[in-house]
Amino acid sequence: MSDFKLWMSQTQASMEDVLAQLLPAAHHVPSRLHDAMRYAVLDGGKRVRPLLVFAAGELVNADVACMQRAAAAVEMIHAYSLVHDDMPPMDNDSLRRGKPTVHVKYDEATALLVGDALQALAFEVLAGAPLQGRPQELVQMLQLLARAAGSQGMCGGQGIDLYGVGQAYTLPQLEMMHILKTGALIRASVLLGAGCGDALSDAQRQQLDHFAKCMGLAFQVVDDVLDEEADTATLGKTAGKDAANHKPTYVSLLGLKGAKEKAAELLAEARAALAPFGERGQRLQQLADYIVDRRH
C-alpha cells in the first residue's frame, strides 16, 4: 500500500472514531433522532472533506485535536446536506452510500430533524476547537463555515440548482452553481485545516484559496463524469440520467472527453497553486490527484 493510501485509510478510520464520539449516543433521548443522526453520518462516505482538512493542516503544523473538530464539523454539514437533498421535495432518492436514505429508513420528519440537528452540532463541535489564546481565529473559522454552508454558499448553490430545473445553463452559470453548491464546503475544508496551525501570509492564503476553489470545481466535474459513466454502464447508452432530466452537467455541456479535459486543467491549476508551499504541500497534492482520479 502506498504511503498516501495508508495515510488516507488511517485518517478515515480515525475520523470514524472521532465522529462516533462527538455524535450523541443512540440511547440518549430522543433515541430515534440520535440513532438516525448516527446512521446518517457513520459507516459510509469517502470523507473527502475531513481528508482535505488534515492535508491542509500539514501545511501549517496544525494541532490534531483542532483538525479533528474542524473535520467533524464539515462532515456533519455535508451529511446534513445529503439527508435533506435526498428527501422528496429535492432529489427524492431512496438509496445513499448503498443504504436506504434517512427519510426511507426512518421517516420524513425525522430526516428534517436529523439535518437541522447535525447542522447545529457542527457549530457546537467547531466552537470547541482548542485554539486557546486565539479567540479571534476561532470566530473567523466559525464565520467561514457558516458562510460556506448558508445562502451564499452550499444552500445558495442548491437554490440556484432547484430554481434552474428545466432551464438551459451556460457553462459560466453551471460553474457558478457548483462553486457554491459543492465548492463552498470543499473550500471551507481546506481553509479550516489551515486555520488550525501557524498563520499563513496573505499571499500564501490566496494561493491556498485558489487551490481550494479549483478542487471544489474539479470534484464536481469528476462527479458528473462518474455519474455519466455509471449511467452509460447501466443503460448501455450515452443518454445519462441528468440529460434525461434536462439537468445540465459538465458532460452535457462539454461532452465526456471535454469534461475529463476540464478536470485535468483544474487539477493542473490546483497543483500550480500549491507549488510555493514546496514539500509541505505534498499531501494536499496527492489528495488532489486522488480526487480527480477517483472511481466513485
Ligand code: GRG
Ligand atoms: C440540501 C442544503 C442542501 C444542500 C444540498 C451538496 C448538496 C447540496 C447536495 C448533494 C447532491 C449531490 C449528489 C451533489 C454532487 C456532489 C456531491 C456533494 C456528492 C456527494 O459527495 P461525496 O462524493 O459523498 O463526497 P460521500 O458519500 O463520499 O460523502
